[in-house]
Amino acid sequence: xxxxxxxxxxxxxxxxxxxxxxxxxxxxxxxxxxxxxxxxxxxxxxxxxxxxxxxxxxxxxxxxxxxxxxxxxxxxxxxxxxxxxxxxxxxxxxxxxxxxxxxxxxxxxxxxxxxxxxxxxxxxxxxxxxxxxxxxxxxxxxxxxxxxxxxxxxxxxxxxxxxxxxxxxxxxxxxxxxxxxxxxxxxxxxxxxxxxxxxxxxxxxxxxxxxxxxxxxxxxxxxxxxxxxxxxxxxxxxxxxxxxxxxxxxxxxxxxxxxxxxxxxxxxxxxxxxxxxxxxxxxxxxxxxxxxxxxxxxxxxxxxxxxxxxxxxxxxxxxxxxxxxxxxxxxxxxxxxxxxxxxxxxxxxxxxxxxxxxxxxxxxxxxxxxxxxxxxxxxxxxxxxxxxxxxxxxxxxxxxxxxxxxxxxxxxxx
Amino acid sequence: xxxxxxxxxxxxxxxxxxxxxxxxxxxxxxxxxxxxxxxxxxxxxxxxxxxxxxxxxxxxxxxxxxxxxxxxxxxxxxxxxxxxxxxxxxxxxxxxxxxxxxxxxxxxxxxxxxxxxxxxxxxxxxxx
Numbered sequence: 132x133x134x135x136x137x138x139x140x141x142x143x144x145x146x147x148x149x150x151x152x153x154x155x156x157x158x159x160x161x162x163x164x165x166x167x168x169x170x171x172x173x174x175x176x177x178x179x180x181x182x183x184x185x186x187x188x189x190x191x192x193x194x195x196x197x198x199x200x201x202x203x204x205x206x207x208x209x210x211x212x213x214x215x216x217x218x219x220x221x222x223x224x225x226x227x228x229x230x231x232x233x234x235x236x237x238x239x240x241x242x243x244x245x246x247x248x249x250x251x252x253x254x255x256x257x258x259x260x261x262x263x264x265x266x267x268x269x270x271x272x273x274x275x276x277x278x279x280x281x282x283x284x285x286x287x288x289x290x291x292x293x294x295x296x297x298x299x300x301x302x303x304x305x306x307x308x309x310x311x312x313x314x315x316x317x318x319x320x321x322x323x324x325x326x327x328x329x330x331x332x333x334x335x336x337x338x339x340x341x342x343x344x345x346x347x348x349x350x351x352x353x354x355x356x357x358x359x360x361x362x363x364x365x366x367x368x369x370x371x372x373x374x375x376x377x378x379x380x381x382x383x384x385x386x387x388x389x390x391x392x393x394x395x396x397x398x399x400x401x402x403x404x405x406x407x408x409x410x411x412x413x414x415x416x417x418x419x420x421x422x423x424x425x426x427x428x429x430x431x432x433x434x435x436x437x438x439x440x441x442x443x444x445x446x447x448x449x450x451x452x453x454x455x456x457x458x459x460x461x462x463x464x465x466x467x468x469x470x471x472x473x474x475x476x477x478x479x480x481x482x483x484x485x486x487x488x489x490x491x492x493x494x495x496x497x498x499x500x501x502x503x504x505x506x507x508x509x510x511x512x513x514x515x516x517x518x519x520x521x522x523x524x525x526x527x528x529x530x531x532x533x534x535x536x537x538x539x540x541x542x543x544x545x
Numbered sequence: 546x547x548x549x550x551x552x553x554x555x556x557x558x559x560x561x562x563x564x565x566x567x568x569x570x571x572x573x574x575x576x577x578x579x580x581x582x583x584x585x586x587x588x589x590x591x592x593x594x595x596x597x598x599x600x601x602x603x604x605x606x607x608x609x610x611x612x613x614x615x616x617x618x619x620x621x622x623x624x625x626x627x628x629x630x631x632x633x634x635x636x637x638x639x640x641x642x643x644x645x646x647x648x649x650x651x652x653x654x655x656x657x658x659x660x661x662x663x664x665x666x667x668x669x670x671x672x673x
Contacts, residue, residue: 298639299636299637
């Protein structure tokens with residue numbers, strides 16, 4: 132009886148409307164638990180009824196109304212606590228903004244609550260995926276390879292802290308917003324990287340998380356279009372994700388940027404990402420303030436994705452961008468990545484000297500040893516290269532990466 | 546308005562105020578903390594605040610048995626102990642955290658911010 136078209140429509144409505152329904156209910160009832168549960172119930176009713184009755188003319192409105200009724204039912208059932216929620220309801224109604232002023236999207240409030248710095252990073256990620264992304268607890272648990280009960284506990288504990296510690300449901304004021312927004316972007320980028328780099332487990336890529344992060348990035352750009360770093364992060368994720376299918380070989384081995392089949396890159400994502408980068412370059416030229424970390428990383432990826440081959444890459448442009456990034460963030464990891472561009476411009480010997488200076492701080496980081504191994508190989512120092520590959524293989528958590536490093540090591544001569 | 550406990554933690558044995566530089570540092574710290582307390586008063590956040598004698602002066606009492614047991618020393622054996630605290634009222638956690646950051650700077654110690662029970666949270670506890 133299930134019509135695939137209706138199912139697809141329900142999935143689409145879920146993606147588009149979930150955060151809006153949860154956010155509106157949170158504002159109205161002042162309680163994340165009630166909002167989440169009522170929204171989930173409303174979607175469950177939709178899954179049951181819509182295949183039979185067809186989609187309502189305004190699915191979002193239907194869901195909001197249904198969820199609101201469910202929330203009120205729940206509050207009535209819990210008659211002992213009714214007084215409290217009525218008080219909360221009146222309080223929240225009284226804070227409703229002047230309708231003639233700019234309408235602040237409730238979803239942005241929800242984003243800032245979920246990514247509040249008083250919550251642990253793990254809790255911020257889980258809450259964001261659940262309340263903004265609409266993933267189920269089971270899906271989030273699977274993505275992070277933890278037990279469902281563990282993930283449920285993590286989310287419950289975070290919601291309890293939000294309530295007990297009075298973490299506010301609002302967009303931070305003027306001077307705090309940039310710092311707080313940087314925290315939100317860090318959560319989204321962590322979700323993306325968890326999907327893209329898959330630090331644990333057997334899969335190199337976890338597509339669900341990268342796609343979810345991009346979706347969150349798109350939503351943030353709608354909510355905060357004036358912030359360059361929001362556009363920068365979305366561009367960075369698009370340009371990185373565009374290379375997804377070229378990044379792992381048919382035999383499950385990591386393929387480096389140099390060796391990737393550029394024809395397999397997703398042109399649509401590249402065009403979209405590059406356009407965002409160009410918009411930022413224009414905005415900066417027009418006086419929008421210097422680009423931040425994500426805009427610079429996006430620009431570096433734009434340079435890579437515009438080159439028809441690795442050897443055609445404008446490495447001096449890449450190096451200039453890394454210099455600007457290092458000025459903002461003088462971390463050894465930025466300098467390690469910069470050294471890769473140095474190798475292309477000034478040769479592997481110069482780059483190796485720079486990488487060796489980072490060795491103490493990054494000794495436990497597999498990419499340091501992988502980079503050293505490659506530079507030593509190019510310099511013909513096979514024995515030292517082999518030692519570095521061994522170290523990189525021992526430290527690499529990901530099987531696809533280990534397979535790649537092992538092949539490169541075994542190709543060494545002498 | 547919500548009520549928060551701002552606890553300041555520090556080493557078990559406070560540094561001896563022997564040298565003149567540490568003495569002047571201590572006086573400056575007290576002056577800064579006093580100024581912060583004044584600000585809390587002025588802006589209506591202040592409920593209570595005070596500093597404590599070293600943890601080595603504490604006595605732990607267990608009155609749960611037939612006869613109370615008295616033990617010399619603090620309840621928890623740790624390297625750092627509660628050295629003082631504020632009880633404040635703030636609109637929400639953001640305001641409490643901003644005040645805690647100021648207090649931490651003034652008293653030269655890390656500050657733990659913790660909400661008090663509310664009638665609602667106690668009701669929720671009873672309902673659960």
